[in-house]
Amino acid sequence: MHETTSAKAFRITTITLLSIFTIVPIWVMVISGLKPLKDVQGAFSWWPSTLTIQPYIDMWQTVPLASYFLNSVIVSSVATVLSLIIAIFASYAISRYNFRGRTIFSTTVLSTQMLPGVLFLLPLFLIFVNINTNFGLQLVGTRTGLIITYLTFSLPFSIWMLAGYFDGIPRELDEAAKVDGCGPMRALIRVILPAARPGLVAVAIYSFMTSWGEVLFASVMTTDANRTLAVGLQLYSTQTNVYWNQIMAASVVVSIPIVIGFLLLQKNFVAGLTAGAVK
């Protein structure tokens, strides 16, 4: 199809401006991580006076980054797996069964998305403290507490997205499996889950990103024992010297796994969103 001149001008301008807007902070992050300390303390420059990987070595010493990293990996992975399993069951029920309370459940769960975090931050903290004193289950300052908190953060959107995805899988498939003698759980595992793989991947990415990036609860619920990257990264600036080069290097390191994962799987993510949103 022929493209008009104004359409082409629009396309080129939009893409150029948005590319600059997107790239500049990323460039600053990447290049500053390769600068010696004097470069980031003086006036800014777009290119380092000497390229060095020293910040990538020093950053592990300034704060216990490795331990924060480990905590983040464990918390995010476990929360993602649990949230995925729970969301699969719930979405299966919503998509395949007509039962009393179905609409109420879906709306209530989705509306928890609108709750301001500050409203239940302190009560949740107090509840965790009380569970500890009454049942001896330590939830504040442990990974378990963070895991169960984070898994519920991604749950509403995951259920909504997966239910949409399951709706797109023809019912005849699981009906046929049932005729062949599969129970409902086997039909779910054997038939629906394989067909819903892109949706599952999308939900898993979303859950992982939610946990990996959460700041508010991490800043209140963590102690030195279970500090995650979200809080740990800010500790560089509370040191007497602000090691901007190390902060930027650490930012690159904590971003790489998640950005690569997201970009590799973005097609699945878009497919999952399409199923959920464009109904």
Added chain:
Amino acid sequence: MSATTTTRKSGASAKAPRGENRKGRRAGWWLPYALLAPAVIFELVIHVIPMVTGIWMSFLKLTKMFISNWGNAPVTGLKNYQIALDFNSAVGSGLLKSFLITAAFTILVVGISWGLGMAAAVALQKSFFGRGFFRTLFLIPYALPMYAGVIAWKFMLQKDNGAINHFFFDNLGLPGDRPFWLIGNNAFWAVVIVAIWRMWPFAFLMLMAGLQSIPNDVYEASAVDGAKPLRQWSAITLPMLRPVNMVLLLVMFLWTFNDFNTPFVLFGGSNPPAGDLISFHIYNASFLTWNFGSGAAMSVLLLLFLLVVSGIYLLIMNRRKDRA
């Protein structure tokens, strides 16, 4: 495996639907409830019970004195609300100011993010060489962990060693003094730009997903009829994206209005008045002054406001859909 067994156990105690089936319950009626049970339990523990507790706390005089022994905090009724809504008092006027800043922040961030997302989605609608590259590039700010992106901005916005001032005053050679970006009135613009940088790729992603469901021949047919691109956008793209836009705008509104992370990471402890977004304000009001009852009351007010706005929005949207 263990998840399945606990599901079944807790499901057995789930309530039966009353009078659903007079001939007796269908076999397996409990299955959907059992499937939902884990989700319900976690939502109850992490969202519902704390929310109810939070509402209850808002009626208490829960200050520093009572925090270790909060069961004994005296009930003050609506006192916390009175103080929060008395706009002549320091607490009330602080809240009102923060609310207005947040409203302006939300309108700017949601509006501009939507506009940028739409522009990018349309610009990348037709295939051309390098489309995949730009699509990937634009999604990076969304994929980055939120704090990593914001910290990079924080560094860029430093007065003496930041990239922004370097660009304007060294590269472009603007006259005058380098301004502070994270202190004073500029803090508002700083937090707006950073929030847009974070938010617009999400709008782009959703709109791009929505555009894929519009068949190409609709555009071709309208082009044969002589429709210009702008006309095609307003007559085809916009109406076809209605369902996506409806969800997208609401979600962006709620996320932006509740945004705590951006000001928290960007400003850290400095919290400039111009960037005093409401979640950040309530957090500081609770944790710096240790007056949790008052903080809870403010949170409840915020929740009520969001409920009312979302309710009106959905009502208007559904009515319009019925008419169409």
